[in-house]
Every structure is written in C-alpha cells, then in structure tokens.
C-alpha cells in the first residue's frame with residue numbers, strides 16, 4: 001500500500017495532538033452506538049488495540065456497520081485525545097477502507113475465550129488472538145536476544161547441516177530422508193535395503209542436533225553457536241516434546257564444564273531479562289490470563305544464582321526428602337519429570353543445574369571424569385518446564401574418545417572427521433543445547449510446547 005502506515009505500537013506512544021495518520025489492521029470488536037461506532041483495531045505490533053471512532057458522515061458508514069469482526073481495514077484519520085476511559089488516544093476516522101471482509105457468523109475467532117486445544121486446530125488464525133500474538137512476539141524477541149547475546153560475546157554464528165549421514169549424534173530417533181520408491185525399494189543380494197542406490201548413496205536423515213558439526217567449527221573459530229531446526233522421531237506425546245524444534249547450540253574451545261554452566265546461566269538470564277524489560281504489556285497479559293505468578297518467577301530467575309548440584313547430591317537430596325517417587329531413586333537412573341519438579345519447584349524453588357552424570361546414561365562424546373564413573377555433563381532444569389538445556393565438556397583425549405566409541409559400538413570410519421579434530425591440535429572444549437520451544441514456554445507461561453511454536457509438528461500431527 002502506498003500510503004504510509006503507522007503501526008499501532010507507534011501510534012500509542014504518541015500524544016493525541018490531532019496528527020493525520022493511517023492505521024491498518026484487523027477488527028477485534030465493533031460497538032455501534034447511537035451517533036457513532038467504536039472499532040477496536042489490532043495490527044500485531046502490540047497487544048494493545050487502537051480505538052477507531054467512526055461516525056455516520058463516512059460515505060460507507062453502513063458497510064462499516066455491517067462488516068464482521070476479523071475484517072481487515074485501513075483507517076485514515078486524526079489521532080486525538082480520547083474522551084472515553086480505557087485509552088489515552090483514539091483515531092477519529094475520516095475514511096475507512098474495508099480491505100478484506102470477514103463473515104462474522106463464520107469467523108472461527110469470536111470475541112470470547114477459546115480453549116488452547118481449539119485454537120491449535122485453527123493455528124492458521126490463532127496469531128490473531130491476544131495470547132498467541134503475545135507468545136509469538138516474545139518468541140521473535142527471544143531469537144533476537146539470542147543473536148545479541150552471543151554476538152556481543154564474539155561468538156560466530158554458524159550453520160550446521162540439516163541433512164545428515166551420521167546416525168549417532170546420540171540424542172534420539174532420526175527421521176529418514178530418501179528418494180527411493182517405497183513401493184519398490186532396491187535390495188542388496190543379501191536382501192537388505194540398498195542405500196547405495198539412494199539419493200546420497202548412503203542412508204540419510206534429518207539431524208537431531210548440530211553439535212558435532214558445531215564442535216568441528218569451534219575447533220578453528222573458537223566460540224561458535226548454531227540456531228536452527230532439529231528433528232526427533234520419538235513417539236512421545238508430551239507437553240514438552242515436538243518432532244521438529246529449534247535448538248540453540250553454543251560450542252566453545254578452551255572451555256571446561258564450569259565455564260559452560262556459567263555461559264548457560266548468563267544466557268538464560270539474558271533471555272528472561274530481555275522479556276521482562278521489553279515485553280511488559282505482553283507479559284502482563286500472560287500473567288493475568290495464562291499463568292499466575294509468571295512475572296515473579298521470571299524475576300527470581302534473573303535475580304538469583306542458579307543452584308548447582310552434582311547428580312550424586314541430587315540422589316542424596318531426594319533420598320533424604322522422605323518423598324515417595326513413582327520412579328525409584330537409584331544410581332544411574334534418568335531424572336524423570338517428577339524428580340525435576342521436586343528439585344525446581346519444591347526443594348530449590350528455582351532453576352537448578354545438575355552436573356556429573358553417570359557415564360552409562362550419557363552420550364559417547366562427554367568427557368570422562370577422573371572417577372571414571374561420571375562424565376562432565378550438565379542439565380539445566382527450570383520450574384514448570386523441566387530440562388531446558390543439556391550440555392557437557394567434550395572428550396578431547398584421542399585415546400579415551402576412541403575407547404568410548406568402541407564401547408558404544410560406533411565405527412571409527414564413520415567418525416574419522418570427528419576423531420581428526422582430536423588427533424590434530426585438540427583442545428578442551430564444551431557446549432550445550434537449549435530447546436528454544438521450551439525457552440518460549442518458560443518465558444510465556446504456556447503449559448504446552450505446541451502453543452509455543454506457530455505450527456507444531458508432533459506424532460500424527462502435520463497440519464498447515
């Protein structure tokens with residue numbers, strides 16, 4: 001549109017001094033009165049609506065009265081002080097162009113409260129609600145805060161590949177990628193699938209993590225981070241797992257586990273304080289309508305150091321708590337949701353970093369500690385969301401890594417390039433992966449990760 005459009009966010013910052021301006025957006029509400037009609041307009045730039053006053057002198061006043069909630073309009077008028085309560089200023093319309101009409105009867109978003117389950121079914125329209133407007137503005141802000149945080153510290157933003165030929169990034173089930181005709185898959189004489197005749201000449205999949213490649217890059221660039229999509233073909237229908245999710249993965253050369261934990265803590269704090277300082281009105285809405293206590297919790301996260309406790313001590317704390325857990329507390333167990341909640345919500349009442357996990361329960365690339373029982377791994381756990389970050393110091397000693405790979409049954413041939421970085425000028429290095437969707441959950445108070453991403457992908461779920 002050739003007319004200069006003012007974003008509602010900008011307009012609301014201005015005094016109502018009668019200046020000409022044009023607002024464009026979607027109608028959230030229409031209240032016809034005797035001598036005029038009030039229209040609430042939202043354009044996505046802020047959770048606040050602009051009030052538009054339309055009076056019968058408009059040549060299309062009848063059409064304006066008839067248009068439904070959900071219609072898109074361009075309103076040219078004067079921005080003046082509002083006589084009514086509820087807003088400081090309002091737009092007195094001189095001209096209203098109905099850009100795209102919506103049939104109010106059929107429009108799925110009625111001006112009332114809809115359940116998140118219902119809104120997930122109409123995810124193509126839910127960005128027009130207050131809640132999802134707030135969530136996606138905050139999601140965007142967290143992405144920007146991520147680049148600011150790492151950029152300010154001199155990290156190089158690198159892109160790790162999404163298509164991968166190595167299956168063992170260690171993290172989980174991989175989606176396969178193929179161009180073979182599934183109805184006539186080529187077989188070897190021994191009767192196995194002949195991946196040699198597939199597109200890449202070998203078995204291929206979607207990456208479960210960018211870590212291994214980030215390591216290669218860090219061992220030359222120093223400090224790097226990746227921020228991209230990752231995929232897991234696990235059949236888990238939980239409120240915090242998706243089949244496709246974005247991960248932020250910093251990797252640092254000349255760095256040990258403690259430096260890694262320090263970075264994780266600083267980064268999480270930077271994310272949360274960005275939201276607290278720049279998204280007050282979205283947060284206020286979410287606090288009131290979605291998650292009571294959200295703001296206080298985010299403030300606590302920024303104000304206090306995270307608790308740091310070894311896996312061994314976590315077991316002691318849980319054993320002596322007198323609590324009966326559904327999953328028994330024994331050396332080697334994975335921390336389950338109930339354990340994570342107990343630690344964050346009851347015992348430490350805030351974020352917790354657990355480190356030095358039993359080596360059997362963790363991936364081959366994590367550095368073996370001197371006790372030969374544990375590895376230099378860490379997880380950051382948050383109230384409400386549980387594990388948000390998993391990281392470790394990486395095994396930099398060639399011989400130890402070789403031995404670990406053998407224990408895990410990995411072929412050295414497949415990981416020649418990984419081993420090479422230990423063979424030539426190896427250095428201690430460490431990194432972590434943060435689940436971006438879970439960070440959005442934490443910052444917005446959304447209980448389900450499917451409501452923290454625009455178009456969630458999950459088992460039996462691939463709409464839009």
Ligand code: ATP
Nearest residue numbers: 171232240241242245387388389390433434435438
């Ligand atoms: P979980 O135990 O919660 O399934 P994980 O230990 O398998 O996670 P990691 O391999 O450590 O996950 O991945 C790093 C981070 O990525 C996790 O701490 C988490 O924040 C996020 N993450 C992992 N799997 C998923 C998923 N399926 N959907 C969304 N985020 C995920």
Ligand code: MN
Nearest residue numbers: 379387389390
């Ligand atoms: Mn993990």
